[in-house]
Amino acid sequence: xxxxxxxxxxxxxxxxxxxxxxxxxxxxxxxxxxxxxxxxxxxxxxxxxxxxxxxxxxxxxxxxxxxxxxxxxxxxxxxxxxxxxxxxxxxxxxxxxxxxxxxxxxxxxxxxxxxxxxxxxxxxxxxxxxxxxxxxxxxxxxxxxxxxxxxxxxxxxxxxxxxxxxxxxxxxxxxxxxxxxxxxxxxxxxxxxxxxxxxxxxxxxxxxxxxxxxxxxxxxxxxxxxxxxxxxxxxxxxxxxxxxxxxxxxxxxxxxxxxxxxxxxxxxxxxxxxxxxxxxxxxxxxxxxxxxxxxxxxxxxxxxxxxxxxxxxxx
Numbered sequence: 319x320x321x322x323x324x325x326x327x328x329x330x331x332x333x334x335x336x337x338x339x340x341x342x343x344x345x346x347x348x349x350x351x352x353x354x355x356x357x358x359x360x361x362x363x364x365x366x367x368x369x370x371x372x373x374x375x376x377x378x379x380x381x382x383x384x385x386x387x388x389x390x391x392x393x394x395x396x397x398x399x400x401x402x403x404x405x406x407x408x409x410x411x412x413x414x415x416x417x418x419x420x421x422x423x424x425x426x427x428x429x430x431x432x433x434x435x436x437x438x439x440x441x442x443x444x445x446x447x448x449x450x451x452x453x454x455x456x457x458x459x460x461x462x463x464x465x466x467x468x469x470x471x472x473x474x475x476x477x478x479x480x481x482x483x484x485x486x487x488x489x490x491x492x493x494x495x496x497x498x499x500x501x502x503x504x505x506x507x508x509x510x511x512x513x514x515x516x517x518x519x520x521x522x523x524x525x526x527x528x529x530x531x532x533x534x535x536x537x538x539x540x541x542x543x544x545x546x547x548x549x550x551x552x553x554x555x556x557x558x559x560x561x562x563x564x565x566x567x568x569x570x571x572x573x574x575x576x577x578x579x580x581x582x583x584x585x586x587x588x589x590x591x592x593x594x595x596x597x598x599x600x601x602x603x604x605x606x607x608x609x610x611x612x613x614x615x616x617x618x619x620x621x622x623x624x625x626x627x628x629x630x631x632x633x
Contacts, residue, residue, distance in 0.1 A: 319357050324368045329354040332376045334389070349388055350378030351427070352395035353409055359398040363430040366399030370556050370571070373423075377410040388418030390453055391425035392441060398429035402552050403571045404436045405532055411443040419445025420453050420487070422472055426462040427453040434548050435555075437468040437532050437570040438485070439524075447487030448472030449508075454497050465504040465548035468522050468540060468570045486513045505545050507569050518543060520600075522569070533557075533572040537600055540569035542611055542627075565611055565629060588620035595630075606630045 334350035353376035359366035378389035393409035394401060406423040413419050423441035424433060438449035445451075449469035452462055469485035485508045488501060507518040523538035525531040534540055544567035553561045556571035563575040595603050596613040606612055609630065616624045 319355060319366060319368075321358075321360055321365045322367075324355065324371060326370050328372045328374075329393075330372070330374045330376065333380055334376075334378045349390070350413075351390050352425075353377045353392045353411075355394040356391070357394060357396045357399040357401070359429070363398045363400060363432060367402065368394065368400070368404060369402040369552060370554065371404045372407070372556075373404060373409065374407040375409065377412055379412045381412055388420075388445070389413050390419075390427055390451075391421045391423075392443065393423045393438075394425075395421070396424065396426045396431040396433075398431060400432045400434065401436055402432075402434045402549075403554075403556050405556060405571050406436060406438040406449075407440055407530070407532070409441045411445060413444050418453075419443055420447050421451030422448040422474065423450060423469075425451045425453055426460060428460055431460070431462045433462070433464045433467055434552070435466040435544070435567070435569070435571055437470075437522075439468075439471050439527060439532060441472045443474050445475055446483050448474040448483070449485040451487040452497060452501050461500050463502045463504065464506060466506075466544035466567060466569050468507040470507065470509065470522055470524075471527070485509060488513050504548065505543060505569065507540050507543075518569075532570065534568060534570065534574050537613065538568075538574075539600075541574050542566045542568060544569050564627075588618040588622065590616050591619050592617040 332354050334353045354373045373393040389411045392411040393406045411419050422443035423438035449472035472485045474483045503514040507522045511519050518539050520539045522540045523535040525533045525535045542565040555573040559575045561573050594615040614626050614628050
């Protein structure tokens with residue numbers, strides 16, 4: 319896709335290179351770039367946008383081949399552009415165990431790329447960056463920003479190379495030169511604490527990932543945890559519901575919009591006999607020590623229980 323806007327679409331079961339050919343010297347196979355989508359802008363990155371889309375079960379080549387050349391972006395390869403409010407699931411970069419095979423779900427490759435409020439799950443690469451990957455070969459010209467995203471349950475080659483390869487390949491100076499200085503990781507939910515000091519490493523708590531439901535369940539640490547300015551201008555989520563609902567934007571493509579992430583029980587009056595406080599990660603605390611959002615559980619003498627999400631200011 320050269321410029322333009324892809325919106326409210328499902329891109330699935332595609333292959334970037336179905337019949338690989340050899341180079342003139344018969345040495346290596348041709349490369350596959352973007353199993354589902356290859357995105358590029360001729361000018362400003364904002365001229366090429368993929369928004370509110372599901373990109374799933376795509377791959378760069380039909381099968382693994384130890385002789386294959388490198389491949390990028392099993393789901394989508396972004397040379398320059400925006401990927402917003404989208405679900406990236408079950409995509410693959412096949413080929414050999416090559417460190418230039420990058421980005422099972424998403425790969426940013428050349429210029430300027432923004433990945434905002436996306437979830438990458440169950441993607442795989444025979445190289446680096448199972449969920450989101452950044453092509454180090456072109457790092458001197460590439461800039462990438464990842465904001466309000468969830469990368470969970472993705473896989474990559476067995477041997478370790480760089481930092482946080484399985485879900486978000488951030489890299490380090492020893493293996494990727496200037497790449498860490500060219501990739502900005504903002505608010506993310508990812509298992510590896512090496513990706514970002516501020517990363518949420520707790521389970522994102524999808525409603526039913528096994529059956530394809532990647533909405534956030536009650537008590538998810540990704541609810542109200544995002545950076546609002548990052549999603550500015552894109553105020554409809556993947557379900558068609560309005561962003562932002564609650565104290566802040568949720569992570570991933572779906573916004574919880576039922577008024578609370580916590581199921582609330584009605585009471586019939588009575589006196590409060592017990593109050594319990596929990597962090598948004600579900601950890602019980604004696605009392606809030608810093609200002610922020612907390613889950614507050616109130617037990618009444620009528621045996622009724624009310625659970626609410628409240629902002630508590632601590633002076």
